[in-house]
Amino acid sequence: DAMVIQNPRYQVTQFGKPVTLSCSQTLNHNVMYWYQQKSSQAPKLLFHYYDKDFNNEADTPDNFQSRRPNTSFCFLDIRSPGLGDAAMYLCATRVAAGGVSSNQPQHFGDGTRLSIL
């Protein structure tokens, strides 16, 4: 089945040690999103890519970076994780095209739960 895959499912890192989370998709969707979710709260959008165009949310800390080397893969880099960055990180994709209204749902991966020691 076509899907969104996040690796690893669980990641433990040390305070201040860089960490990279990965997301891959077989849906061939052109939009990819990264969300942070804490303690069953609503997901908080960090940034998204529309094709290769990167869109950062205004309140996303500089500590969070992203790369999208191709359509299928997207990475979340946390340069110096702090205790407050412990959370579930969700990747999502959506198909969007010029002239098509944005009524398609987002498809989510199962997330990576990040713990900071």
Added chain:
Amino acid sequence: AQSVAQPEDQVNVAEGNPLTVKCTYSVSGNPYLFWYVQYPNRGLQFLLKYITGDNLVKGSYGFEAEFNKSQTSFHLKKPSALVSDSALYFCAVRPPTGTASKLTFGTGTRLQVTL
């Protein structure tokens, strides 16, 4: 600016009884509305959406939702709840303009179905 309200943190219902999870929204123009479900340690799963047309939308796992424009509501319903429906439910809204426009989520409602 768009917003979504889910007034109940938790809804408790007995198995076999009907369930309703409430959602109200605020957005300029005609909204696109979505419901997602999240099981423990999983991502969000799409349940259903309202774009236009019939106000009653049917989705996955027997869920449906009713769009009410005058009350700006989009409540999620199911005629007969199952214990396996116990999960966290999110309502979300997106304005119709912009091909990469963003979802705004509600705060979530935890549904607990008991025997």
